Amino acid sequence: MPDHFRALPATAMGLTGSVPGAYVRLLFDYLAQQGADAAAILGEAPPTPEATPPSYPALRWAGMLAAAARQLRDPALGLHVGATITPAHLGPLGYVLLASQSVLAALQRYLRYQRLVHDVSPVRTWQAEDCLILEWSDESRHIGLLANQCGLAAMVQFARDITGSAIDPVAIHFVEPAPADVSPYAALFRCPVLFGQEATRVCFPQQLLDLPLRRADPALVAMLEQQVQASLDALPGPDHMLQAVRRCITSHLLDGEAMLDQVALELHVSGRTLRRWLQARGWSFRDLLEDTRRRLAEHYLRDTPLSLPEVALLLGYSEQSAFNRAFMHWCGVTPRRWRLAAHKPA
Incomplete structure (x- = not known):
C-alpha cells in the first residue's frame, strides 16, 4: 500500500464515535425541504451556523436518523440525506478539499482530517487492480444502516461535486443485510451495491485520481487549513x-x-x-x-x-x-x- 494512502491507526485517530454537527444540520435542512417539523421529530432545536456543536455522539445521530426515517416512512433516508451534501456543509474543510490541487491531494487531506467528516470508524485506503478502495473499520457495524447509508452517499456525492463530474463508483459494500427495496441504492450509486459484506467500502475507479478539481487554489488551501486543524484539535476526546x-x-x-x-x-x-x-x-x-x-x-x-x-x-x-x-x-x-x-x- 503506498504511504500516501495509508490511514492513521485507530489509536492515532482518537476514535470517539461522533459525527460532525454539519451532518445534523444537513438532516434538519432535509426534513425542512420535505415539509416536516424537524424539531418535533428529532426532539431538539435545530443547530444554527453560529451555534452548532462541533460533533454529536454517533448513537445520538443514529437515533435521530431512525426517528426521521420512521416519520417519513423512508428506509433509505440516509441515502437521501447524504446525497444533499455540498462542500459548504463541511465548512473550512469542505473548501480545503475543493481547492486542493488534485483528487490525490484531497484524499490525503481527507485521511488527515477524517475525524471532522466521519468519526465513527477510521478509514483505510488502498489500490487493487483498477480500483481505489476506501474501507471503514469494524466499528461501522455498530452505527446502523441509516448512518452508513448517509456516510457513503455523502462520500460519493462529494467526489462528484469536487471533480465536477458524474463519476460513479465501481462497487459499494454494506455490512448490513440487504433491505427489501434496493432501488434507491441503484439510483444513487449507479453501480453494483452488495450487502452482508465483511466491511463497509466504496470502490472508485482508478481514473478518479487523475481528475482535476474544479476549484484548485493553493493559496486558499494554505489559509483555510489552519482553521481546519483548529477544528480538529477542538473535537472531544476518545471517551x-x-x-x-x-x-x-x-x-x-x-x-x-x-x-x-x-x-x-x-x-x-x-x-x-x-x-x-x-x-x-x-x-x-x-x-x-x-x-x-x-x-x-x-x-x-x-x-x-x-x-x-x-x-x-x-x-x-x-x-x-x-x-x-x-x-x-x-x-x-x-x-x-x-x-x-x-x-x-x-
Whole structure:
C-alpha cells in the first residue's frame, strides 16, 4: 500500500464515535425541504451556523436518523440525506478539499482530517487492480444502516461535486443485510451495491485520481487549513460518548437507580443499541452504573461537606445502609473511614 494512502491507526485517530454537527444540520435542512417539523421529530432545536456543536455522539445521530426515517416512512433516508451534501456543509474543510490541487491531494487531506467528516470508524485506503478502495473499520457495524447509508452517499456525492463530474463508483459494500427495496441504492450509486459484506467500502475507479478539481487554489488551501486543524484539535476526546452515558446516569440517580431504557431514551437510541454499544467497549450497563456511582461517591466524600445520608440519596440509595454496603464492596472500607483518610494531612 503506498504511504500516501495509508490511514492513521485507530489509536492515532482518537476514535470517539461522533459525527460532525454539519451532518445534523444537513438532516434538519432535509426534513425542512420535505415539509416536516424537524424539531418535533428529532426532539431538539435545530443547530444554527453560529451555534452548532462541533460533533454529536454517533448513537445520538443514529437515533435521530431512525426517528426521521420512521416519520417519513423512508428506509433509505440516509441515502437521501447524504446525497444533499455540498462542500459548504463541511465548512473550512469542505473548501480545503475543493481547492486542493488534485483528487490525490484531497484524499490525503481527507485521511488527515477524517475525524471532522466521519468519526465513527477510521478509514483505510488502498489500490487493487483498477480500483481505489476506501474501507471503514469494524466499528461501522455498530452505527446502523441509516448512518452508513448517509456516510457513503455523502462520500460519493462529494467526489462528484469536487471533480465536477458524474463519476460513479465501481462497487459499494454494506455490512448490513440487504433491505427489501434496493432501488434507491441503484439510483444513487449507479453501480453494483452488495450487502452482508465483511466491511463497509466504496470502490472508485482508478481514473478518479487523475481528475482535476474544479476549484484548485493553493493559496486558499494554505489559509483555510489552519482553521481546519483548529477544528480538529477542538473535537472531544476518545471517551466523550462514554461520558455522555455517565452524565445521563447521574441525572437519573435522584429518581432511584438509573435504568438502561431511561438513559437510551435520553440519548435518542434504543436500549438494545445502547447495550450493544457498551458491550463492544467492554462494559455492561450495570458495571458502568456502579462505576459511575463509585466515582461520584468518592467525589462527594472528598470534595463536599455532604452528610453520608445525603450522599446516599444523591447516588439513588433509599437507605444509607445500602450505600455503606456498596461502598465497602467498591473500596474495602466504609464511606466514613474513606473520607477521614482522604482528608488526612499528607
